[in-house]
Amino acid sequence: xxxxxxxxxxxxxxxxxxxxxxxxxxxxxxxxxxxxxxxxxxxxxxxxxxxxxxxxxxxxxxxxxxxxxxxxxxxxxxxxxxxxxxxxxxxxxxxxxxxxxxxxxxxxxxxxxxxxxxxxxxxxxxxxxxxxxxxxxxxxxxxxxxxxxxxxxxxxxxxxxxxxxxxxxxxxxxxxxxxxxxxxxxxxxxxxxxxxxxxxxxxxxxxxxxxxxxxxxxxxxxxxxxxxxxxxxxxxxxxxxxxxxxxxxxxxxxxxxxxxxxxxxxxxxxxxxxxxxxxxxxxxxxxxxxxxxxxx
Amino acid sequence: xxxxxxxxxxxxxxxxxxxxxxxxxxxxxxxxxxxxxxxxxxxxxxxxxxxxxxxxxxxxxxxxxxxxxxxxxxxxxxxxxxxxxxxxxxxxxxxxxxxxxxxxxxxxxxxxxxxxxxxxxxxxxxxxxxxxxxxxxxxxxxxxxxxxxxxxxxxxxxxxxxxxxxxxxxxxxxxxxxxxxxxxxxxxxxxxxxxxxxxxxxxxxxxxxxxxxxxxxxxxxxxxxxxxxxxxxxxxxxxxxxxxxxxxxxxxxxxxxxxxxxxxxxxxxxxxxxxxxxxxxxxxxxxxxxxxxxxx
Numbered sequence: 001x002x003x004x005x006x007x008x009x010x011x012x013x014x015x016x017x018x019x020x021x022x023x024x025x026x027x028x029x030x031x032x033x034x035x036x037x038x039x040x041x042x043x044x045x046x047x048x049x050x051x052x053x054x055x056x057x058x059x060x061x062x063x064x065x066x067x068x069x070x071x072x073x074x075x076x077x078x079x080x081x082x083x084x085x086x087x088x089x090x091x092x093x094x095x096x097x098x099x100x101x102x103x104x105x106x107x108x109x110x111x112x113x114x115x116x117x118x119x120x121x122x123x124x125x126x127x128x129x130x131x132x133x134x135x136x137x138x139x140x141x142x143x144x145x146x147x148x149x150x151x152x153x154x155x156x157x158x159x160x161x162x163x164x165x166x167x168x169x170x171x172x173x174x175x176x177x178x179x180x181x182x183x184x185x186x187x188x189x190x191x192x193x194x195x196x197x198x199x200x201x202x203x204x205x206x207x208x209x210x211x212x213x214x215x216x217x218x219x220x221x222x223x224x225x226x227x228x229x230x231x232x233x234x235x236x237x238x239x240x241x242x243x244x245x246x247x248x249x250x251x252x253x254x255x256x257x258x259x260x261x262x263x264x265x266x267x268x269x270x271x272x273x274x275x276x277x278x279x280x281x282x283x284x285x286x287x288x289x290x291x292x293x294x295x296x
Numbered sequence: 297x298x299x300x301x302x303x304x305x306x307x308x309x310x311x312x313x314x315x316x317x318x319x320x321x322x323x324x325x326x327x328x329x330x331x332x333x334x335x336x337x338x339x340x341x342x343x344x345x346x347x348x349x350x351x352x353x354x355x356x357x358x359x360x361x362x363x364x365x366x367x368x369x370x371x372x373x374x375x376x377x378x379x380x381x382x383x384x385x386x387x388x389x390x391x392x393x394x395x396x397x398x399x400x401x402x403x404x405x406x407x408x409x410x411x412x413x414x415x416x417x418x419x420x421x422x423x424x425x426x427x428x429x430x431x432x433x434x435x436x437x438x439x440x441x442x443x444x445x446x447x448x449x450x451x452x453x454x455x456x457x458x459x460x461x462x463x464x465x466x467x468x469x470x471x472x473x474x475x476x477x478x479x480x481x482x483x484x485x486x487x488x489x490x491x492x493x494x495x496x497x498x499x500x501x502x503x504x505x506x507x508x509x510x511x512x513x514x515x516x517x518x519x520x521x522x523x524x525x526x527x528x529x530x531x532x533x534x535x536x537x538x539x540x541x542x543x544x545x546x547x548x549x550x551x552x553x554x555x556x557x558x559x560x561x562x563x564x565x566x567x568x569x570x571x572x573x574x575x576x577x578x579x580x581x582x583x584x585x586x587x588x589x590x591x592x
Contacts, residue, residue, distance in 0.1 A: 024448050029473060030460040031453030038448065085413065090405035109386035110459050113409065117381065118448035120413065124420040125443035128436045136432040140424045143439055147421035152320050152334065152414035157327030163406050164326040177325060 004286045011055055012048040018069045022126055037115035041103045042080040050075045053190035056283045057208055061198020070132040071193045074123040078150050081119035084112050133197060141196045149189035158182025170248040184216035207273045214270035219291050221263040224249040225256060267292045300582045307351055308344040314365045318422055333411035337399045338376040346371045349486035352579045353504055357494020366428040367489045370419040374446050377415035380408050429493060437492045445485035454478025466544040480512035503569045510566035515587050517559040520545040521552060563588045
């Protein structure tokens with residue numbers, strides 16, 4: 001597991017560099033402020049869990065590193081944009097993100113909205129650019145995959161359900177669906193991106209999606225547990241907010257013990273989808289272990 | 297001119313139908329609310345000026361109608377998303393849009409932010425989909441063109457400059473640059489999209505961009521004049537806001553008379569870029585006339 005953490009940390013640093021190169025920097029005028037906000041929102045030493053999935057899945061199909069890194073950067077841009085918008089006062093109203101003031105606190109609301117918009121836009125540009133893959137059909141598939149994962153029928157839809165559902169007694173099925181849309185689809189795309197880049201046959205692609213769906217749910221349950229049990233210092237964002245907001249989560253319904261059992265079961269199940277890749281998927285198997293063992 | 301207005305109205309209705317078909321409608325859960333907000337924000341009987349440019353430019357290269365309409369719909373989705381976000385309280389704080397409550401007034405801020413995000417995302421999906429063009433290289437070019445027009449170095453950057461510049465004495469060069477980014481780039485892409493879809497040679501593409509840049513600036517100057525002189529009933533949004541906000545505009549610097557002269561000069565200049573298309577570009581020539589004559 002230490003070995004995994006090490007290669008995750010290495011990958012995170014490499015991804016950070018790629019993202020830094022892709023972000024706009026100098027401008028002719030006052031719009032530099034929104035570039036600064038974009039950099040602030042994404043170049044923050046995050047774990048880069050989704051990019052690591054892109055890179056690990058890409059390795060299964062011998063995808064060129066350069067291509068995998070660009071796709072990884074695009075996914076992280078979307079993840080970062082979603083955090084910037086979710087943290088806004090009219091959304092989750094969160095002042096702290098990864099141990100630092102949220103983007104709208106550091107800058108202002110308008111700048112944060114614009115920075116999120118620009119990060120989302122840039123993600124699609126990165127995927128559609130010919131440096132990401134020589135075959136434009138592959139690039140279109142990436143754009144479509146990312147769009148499906150993060151639009152109204154994906155992440156945005158999940159966030160809408162989440163906002164509406166505050167102070168409502170949700171059943172476990174609704175929570176699962178909300179989490180699948182809100183975080184699961186982007187995690188699934190992260191894995192699928194490797195298969196798209198590698199022009200993998202359909203069964204491999206489906207297997208990766210199935211793995212990622214179980215993994216994503218396990219990831220979310222552990223997130224909920226950390227929100228309930230963790231400290232701000234450990235996880236770098238405000239904690240106990242779900243309970244305070246009266247939000248139904250896996251933990252509030254199942255209780256912490258059963259929730260952990262559920263996450264472990266999902267991680268096991270995730271790993272089983274990887275059988276067809278044999279030992280090539282050992283990295284992704286370890287990731288599943290990491291997801292349920294993480295403390296932040 | 298009446299003939300032009302007629303064909304613009306017809307095109308607007310057809311575009312509205314295409315957009316309606318592309319928007320998500322039914323959902324399995326509470327995310328339906330964001331779909332409703334998306335529909336509210338875009339299916340509002342707008343003039344569809346940008347889509348008309350896409351369609352008119354596409355005709356120069358005999359682009360299939362189906363393809364042109366999808367690109368036109370994508371451009372309008374981006375335009376609508378930008379209005380939804382610009383109207384937010386932390387941005388321009390505008391309660392009225394096209395004669396109706398703005399999206400965040402009708403729904404709420406969070407829903408409006410999400411609806412904008414989802415419209416932007418959907419625009420890229422529409423362009424990348426194989427119904428837009430059989431050649432994926434063309435689709436990638438569209439995605440890149442739209443991304444460049446609406447990201448940090450385009451529309452978002454322009455809006456950032458605009459927000460920062462309130463109560464500042466801007467010179468005419470800075471205002472021109474801001475307007476080029478904020479509205480000009482998307483108008484330029486609208487025309488260029490026709491050339492991309494038609495795989496037009498580079499000189500034709502450049503000519504269309506040049507036309508659109510002049511046209512876009514003329515369009516903006518008239519917008520400023522309408523803001524100063526028009527009534528809410530005519531133009532369906534709050535008026536006199538620029539002056540109230542102490543915003544420097546073409547009109548505040550040049551004065552209304554000189555501003556109109558400038559707009560007319562730009563429209564003339566725009567038309568001159570169309571020479572290489574000979575009589576095929578008559579429609580675009582008429583559009584330039586429409587832009588300076590419009591009253592709302």
